[in-house]
Amino acid sequence: MKLGFLTTCLPESDLTDIARWAAGQGFEALEVAGWPSPDDRNHIRVDRFDDAERDRVGRIFAETGLTLSSIAYYENNLHPExxxxxxAHVRRCVDAAAALGCPTVGTFVGRDPGLPVADNLKRAADVFGPLVEYAARHGVQIVIENCVMKSWHPDGYPGNLAYSPELWEWMYTLGLKLNYDPSHLVALGIDPVAALRPHLANVAHVQAKDTEFLPGKLDRYGFHGPISGEKGWYRFRVPGLGRVDWTRVIDVLYEGGYDGVVSVEHEDPVWSGSTARVQTGLGIAYRTLRHLMPG
Known part of the structure; x- marks a missing residue:
């Protein structure tokens, strides 16, 4: 296994600077943001990917010795408008990944909030069938993070139809693979280790994020959270500062033969606000995870 992180936490930094810092800290991989402009999460310029951009990114990874684990573009593939x-941008991410020798592109299934779940699943089959086929022709796998994305639904219901093991089984039938993130399972009351074991063969990428329960909030709001604009009953933290049992998670991954990248997804509000604070948070995650991982 290799330890890396997702570059979205450092939107104001250049990929060269991120990669050099990561290598200097002992990280071995990067999951690189590939959103289109004007979004600042575009450390790889997928929307204008040409030979010069391929050479620029390739040179960064060659000079630092890091692995490019995935191109990240987590958006709603079933959005009604x-x-x-x-x-189309997922396809561009596949093109860039193939040119760079990157094995995966990460995204969301998404959801049309105006349609029942059953209708969304039918739409997803129509949407992802061609996308998966296109990726396979280019030697790339599309991986889906199991994030709930409640913000995509007007009533706070799941906006990404890949949030539970039941839905993972469905998405495998479309040829999609799992980008496993245990933090979202904790927030759903699902044991992340018990959920992981039956799905190890379909885990193609791993994200590492933790979940902290806020005192007294769950008893007031329940799992669905508040109906007002107040914050909910949990918040995301860097690994080591929440409820995920990382020793068990890494052990189960290792026992199941996973030898890919574990990519820290830094969404910790405590260790945010400046580049230095984000880097400190990434350092906490590194010290939590590195000694647990073989290799």
Whole structure:
């Protein structure tokens, strides 16, 4: 296994600076943001990917010795108005990944909030069938993070139809693979280790994020959270500062033969606000995880 992180936590930094810092800290991989402009999460310029951009990114990884584990573009592929543009950008991410020798592109299934779940699943089959086929022709796998994305639904219901093991089984039938993130399972009351074991063969990428329960909030709001604009009953933290049992998670991954990248997804509000604070948070995650991982 290799330890890396997702570059979205450092939107104001250049990929060269991120990679040099990561290598100097002992990280071995990067999951690189590939959103289109004007979004600042575009450390790889997928929307204008050409030979010069391929050479620039390739040179950064060659000079630092890091592995490019995935190109990240986590958006709603079933959005009722913008879905076609999202699907087209996923294809551009696949093109860039293939040119760079990157094995995966990470995204969300998403959801049309105006349709029942059953209708969304039918739409997803129509959308992802061609995308998965396109990726396979280019030697790339599309991996889906199991994030709930409640913010995509007007009533706070799951906005990404890949949040539970039941839905993972469904998405495998479309040829999609799992980008496993235990933090979201904790927030759903699902044991992340018990959920992981039956799905190890379909885990193609791993994200590492932790979940902290806020005192007294769950008893007031329940699992669905508040109906007002107040913050919910949990918040995300860097690994080591929440409830995920990382010793068990890494051990189960190792026992199951996973030899890919574990990518820290830094969304910790405590260790945010400046580059230095984000880097400190990444350092906490590194010290939590590195000694648990073989290799």
């Amino acid at each position: 913008q879905g076609a543009q999202v699907n």
